[in-house]
Amino acid sequence: MEAGEILNRMREKNPLIHNITNVVVTNFTANGLLAIGASPVMAYAKEEVADMAVASDALVLNIGTLTKENVESMIIAGKAANKGNTPVVLDPVGAGATAYRTESVQKILNEVKISLMRGNAAEVAAVSGMQAEIKGVDAVGLTEDVVAIAKAASKKIQAPVVITGKKDVVANGDIVYLIANGHPLLTKVTGAGCLLSSVLAAFIAVEKDVVKACAAGLAAYGVAAEMAAEQGGKEGPGSFQIQLLNKLAQVNKEDILKMARIEKEGEFAI
Template sequence: MNQEIISTLLKKLRVVNPLIHNITNVVVTNFTANGLLSLGASPVMAYAAEEVADMAKIAGALVLNIGTLNSTVVESMIIAGKSANEHGVPVIFDPVGAGATSYRTETAKKMMNEVKISVLRGNAAEIANVAGYQWEIKGVDAGHSNGNTVELAILTAKKLNTVVVITGKDDVISDGETTYVVHNGHPLLTKVTGTGCLLTSVIGAFAAIEKDFVLASTAALVYYGIVAEIAADKTAHEGPGSFQIELLNQLALVSNDEIVKYGNVEKIEQV
């Protein structure tokens, strides 16, 4: 993928300033909102069942995250998701911790069955458990496995008929036919709570302005990875607290030239 395309999408996003409706977990709400604002999107956090349908239908994208799920929130997510589906609004789903408990796994599968998901984003264990494959999980994090994440993404995308994003050391994006691997990012992202959840919302922001969801997701991952690399470099001797603040700074400051210069994405040729 040409990094110039990613740069063009970033410019468009910052001009359009899309409204992103987030029903996310209580741990990351503030960080997610500030991250989207820094990027150039307009976040809204609306959870009440009485209003989520109205909010979802006017949004550029709907982001659903089950990090701190309960039955009331799940009801609101399904109402919002169905409204988004009816009005052509892309739905981005983050099945946090799927596989850790039966409730999480069943909720994630229920979401996939009742709502048309445009992009499913998680770590390898979460994606595997949503799709019904075997993969280790520890808490809400992926455990070690010898599994092939490219193969997992392709199989899951075909099985669930959606774009799948598997994040980790390298990030994989696939719709079952077209597959990319993004090599940008930094290990410090795993030392700050909510960076993965924010990434899901960043994907939502790109999906709001680009209906090719493989392209939108790949652009979001390249951009976010470069942001993390620059933030880590600027706070190399300061620790994860400073990195978190600098990540928000760089979400706003990263330039189109840096996207072109540092973007590292590979297209996987399927046989």
């Protein structure tokens, strides 16, 4: 796999990513997409989301700050994206924390064909009906292996699944990639996971093999985080957040070749 080549292709195409995301992360997501080489658009009104989804290269549905109106817009946009063959990424933020969140995700899944679901282990487990424990929107405990959860969830929703954590997992049925890049400071920046979902959408927009695209996107994002921690992590999460945007703009093919740690079923795969 050549993750760096996919990064270069994404930057050359500069895909337009339509984000229906939460109010906490809108600015950070837009800046992060611009930094890595994509173009963000945030459109929420149900009167325009269908047109915007079709005009975009990928659509991200993020339920972080959930409302009935947002769910309606997400479904309208998702259906339009499906008709226009636009990839759809679902980020089920906090699924399992409340019944409304879990039910809203299921409603979206019932009406929209998604290309990828990305979440933490507890969120993905909750969507898939497996036992998990949620505190706020963070995973705090699980009774089942993360790889097994990813595989089972992928089979249930009939789409690839990414579970992010200390080691990221990409699964499409029994095909599994493990990406060991990243830094603990990512957990101290609100919206780091939400931005990642949108970054993965940018990679999917230029690579039809979703699993390969996700592995490349996770590696690029994780390498950038490691570089950011080296540059500004000692001062804390504020400096790290600024450096993360800088490094998303600077990370390149050579950095990925040198630093990426991607495995496929126990074999080095970069």
